[in-house]
Amino acid sequence: MPEDLEGSHDKVRVLILGVGNRLLGDDGAGSYFAEALSSMNIPEWMRVVDGGIGGIELLEEIEDCGILFVVDSLSPEEGKPGDVRVYRVDRSSVDREILLKHLISSGSHGVTTEVLIAAAVAMGKLPETYVVGIVPSSIDLREGLSPEVKMAFPKVLDVITRILRDKKLDIDLDIGSFLKKIDELC
Numbered sequence: 001m002p003e004d005l006e007g008s009h010d011k012v013r014v015l016i017l018g019v020g021n022r023l024l025g026d027d028g029a030g031s032y033f034a035e036a037l038s039s040m041n042i043p044e045w046m047r048v049v050d051g052g053i054g055g056i057e058l059l060e061e062i063e064d065c066g067i068l069f070v071v072d073s074l075s076p077e078e079g080k081p082g083d084v085r086v087y088r089v090d091r092s093s094v095d096r097e098i099l100l101k102h103l104i105s106s107g108s109h110g111v112t113t114e115v116l117i118a119a120a121v122a123m124g125k126l127p128e129t130y131v132v133g134i135v136p137s138s139i140d141l142r143e144g145l146s147p148e149v150k151m152a153f154p155k156v157l158d159v160i161t162r163i164l165r166d167k168k169l170d171i172d173l174d175i176g177s178f179l180k181k182i183d184e185l186c
Contacts (some may be wrong), residue, residue, distance in 0.1 A: 001184065013177050015065035015127075016160065017058065019072050019113060021050040026081075026136030026149045028186075030071040032152060036181040058116055063125045067167070071161050072113050073149075074133035081137035082148030084155045086163075089129040094121045130163060132156050144186040153182055 018034025021027045042048060046067070051058050062068050071159040078085060094117060113131060120126035134156065136148035154175055161171055 013063060013066040014046045014069070014164065015050045015067070016046065016069045016071065017051050017061060018049070019054055019058075019070060022055045022143055023141060025074045025138045025140050025142045026134070026146050027139045027143065028143075029073045029134045029136065029145060029149050029152075032145060032182065032185050033071045033156060034180055036153075037157075037173075039181050040178060042173070043169075043171060045169070046171065054116070056116070056119060059120055059123065062120060062127065065127050067164075068127050068129040069163075070113055070117075070129065070131045071156060072131060072133050073136045073139070076136055076139070078133070079135040080148075081146060082133055082152040083135040084152050084159060085133045085135070086159050087131045087133070089117055089126070089131065091121050091126055094118050130160075132159055144170060145182075150182055150186070153179070166172060 016034060016037060018030035018032070018037075020030040020032075022031050025085075031050050031052050034048050038048040038050065049061050051061070074085060117126060117131075118127065120129075134149055134152045137148045157173065157175065157178065161173075164171055
């Protein structure tokens with residue numbers, strides 16, 4: 001493991017946090033992704049969490065990691081259904097004041113990815129963070145994922161794998177087993 005990610009053996013160094021509401025179709029993409037990935041043989045330095053619709057308590061999950069990947073659905077306006085976008089979070093560009101006011105007004109349950117990140121920045125707990133988002137086809141009241149979003153999962157996995165390889169962290173997963181698990185889940 002590279003020096004910059006070494007630390008206490010009881011700390012997770014890489015966290016993949018999937019978020020989203022499975023009752024709203026493609027909005028649940030991150031949640032389904034995390035559940036499928038957590039069933040795989042992942043390295044000991046990695047942890048996968050299905051954050052669901054989460055809340056501010058997800059801060060506890062991210063505070064001890066060195067690198068955070070948040071897998072989430074994006075706004076439909078950000079591209080075509082199934083497009084994958086990667087954003088590296090720049091702590092200095094996070095408007096903590098506006099987002100924390102939103103957190104206070106909306107309560108601690110079901111916070112957005114943006115509010116969670118802003119809260120982590122405000123508390124000084126945000127690690128190196130990437131948001132890997134999938135453009136949804138449909139965010140309607142229904143369970144399961146659209147074919148476009150399911151077909152985006154290998155690209156999401158590839159993006160995460162490439163970023164980790166650049167940091168000298170190799171992850172070798174059986175993509176066939178991963179896709180089979182996705183099909184079982186939705």
